[in-house]
Amino acid sequence: MSTAHKKIVQKYYSKRTHDYDRQKARTWKSKLGFEAKILNKTVSAVSKVKDGLIQEVGVGSGRVTLPLMKKIASQFIGLDLSKEMLQIAQMKMSAHKKRFSLLIGDAENLPFRKNVFDAIICISTLHYFSSPKTSLEEISRTLKKRGIFLYGDVTMHESDHGNFLDKLEKTISYAHGKYSRPSEMKKLIENCGIQIDKVEVIPYKKSYTSLYEDKAQYFNIEPQSLYEKINEATENERKLYGIKKNQMTLFYTLIKGVKRDQKMLKWKI
Numbered sequence: 198m199s200t201a202h203k204k205i206v207q208k209y210y211s212k213r214t215h216d217y218d219r220q221k222a223r224t225w226k227s228k229l230g231f232e233a234k235i236l237n238k239t240v241s242a243v244s245k246v247k248d249g250l251i252q253e254v255g256v257g258s259g260r261v262t263l264p265l266m267k268k269i270a271s272q273f274i275g276l277d278l279s280k281e282m283l284q285i286a287q288m289k290m291s292a293h294k295k296r297f298s299l300l301i302g303d304a305e306n307l308p309f310r311k312n313v314f315d316a317i318i319c320i321s322t323l324h325y326f327s328s329p330k331t332s333l334e335e336i337s338r339t340l341k342k343r344g345i346f347l348y349g350d351v352t353m354h355e356s357d358h359g360n361f362l363d364k365l366e367k368t369i370s371y372a373h374g375k376y377s378r379p380s381e382m383k384k385l386i387e388n389c390g391i392q393i394d395k396v397e398v399i400p401y402k403k404s405y406t407s408l409y410e411d412k413a414q415y416f417n418i419e420p421q422s423l424y425e426k427i428n429e430a431t432e433n434e435r436k437l438y439g440i441k442k443n444q445m446t447l448f449y450t451l452i453k454g455v456k457r458d459q460k461m462l463k464w465k466i
Contacts, residue, residue, distance in 0.1 A: 198305060198326050198374065203278060206325050209372040210257070210279035212415050217258050217282070234399065235349065235449065236264050239318060242347040242453045246271050249315030254304050254336065255322030259286035266293045271315070276302040304332040309339045316345040323382075324350050324366075327374040330385060337389040342458035346391050352398070352450040353378050354437040361434040362447070368426045369413035379450045391454035399451070404444045 198206075210217075239261055243251060249271045253262045256275030263286075266273055273296060277283050283299045290297050302308050304322065317336050323329040340346060353362045353376045363376040377385070379398055387393055405427070409420050430440055439446035 198303075202325075202327075202372075202374070203303070206372045207278050207280075209370075209415055211281045214258075214279075214281040214285060217285070235320075235451070236261065238397070238451055239320065239347060239349070240265060240268050242451075243316040243318065243345055244269060246315045246345065250274065250313065251316045251318070252276065252309075252314045252339070254307075254317060254319040254332070256286055256299065257282045257321075259289045261318065261320050262286070262297070263289055263293075265318075266290065266296060271296075273297040274314075275299045276304070276307070278303065305335060307335045307339050311338045312341050314340050314344055316340075316347070318347045318349075320347075320349040322350065323348065323374075324376055325372060325374045329375075329377070329382075330389075333385055333389040333391075337391055337456060340391075340456045342456055344456045346386070346454045346456065348382060348386060348450075348452040348454075350382075350450060352376060352382060352448055354448060355379055357434065357437055359431070359434065361430055362438065365423075365426050366412075369408060369416075369418055369423050371416050372412075379448075379452075382450065383452060386452055386454055390457050392457050393452060393454045395451075395453045397451045399449045400446050401449060402439075402444050403447050406443075 243265065247270060251265070251269070251271050252274045254276055256262055256277045257279070259275065262273055262275055275283070275286060275297065278301065280301055283301060286299055300308065304326070317340050319336065323332060326332055336346060353360065355378050357378070366373045366376060379396060383393055383396055405423060409423055413420065413423055427440060430438070434440070
């Protein structure tokens, strides 16, 4: 990520600070309890880490780390580009201040030595990078052997060969880097020395109003730009994303893996 793009992301989140948690709660709300589902799966993924050290890359306001701290007896480090978001997280986690540290930092250059974390989670962050490879390499470098990694983010439909969702996101968010397909993220993570345990793709509904309010309005982009791009969708793209008059279906992918050690590498060969 270029310095200029990092500044765009930082500015975007500084503007969102006052309303971020409300917007996320609305986005992740569904009849099936989408938010609870993601949080429960995150807790489950790292639940075996007892008295260890867990990092969240892109901790934001602490929406994910705070529930983890309430259920897992470990130390936590949260890293984020946004000073304003970290201030919100600091206030929310005040009751657990002996168990966490918050740092302003860059996922492409993690300020930690190698093999230090028992688990690393990265939720709704990597799509801001046009090439997430460097960040994944840094995550792998700082993760202990057999340490747990959990990736979670919006991904394109596996059959979205025209990259419709990626183009739509770039229309409404200058902070956006790239959406990948689940198979692409799986391969990237594997190539960074992490053995995949599980891949899960979870569909959820999102209204066009939410898309605009969560993103486009912060860049002074007119709603018409969003609707024009949606109207450009082919018949196949409309089927893939369940595009309707007021909403569409998006896909959230969770990938859990374990950093390989030499024994695991030999076994794979």
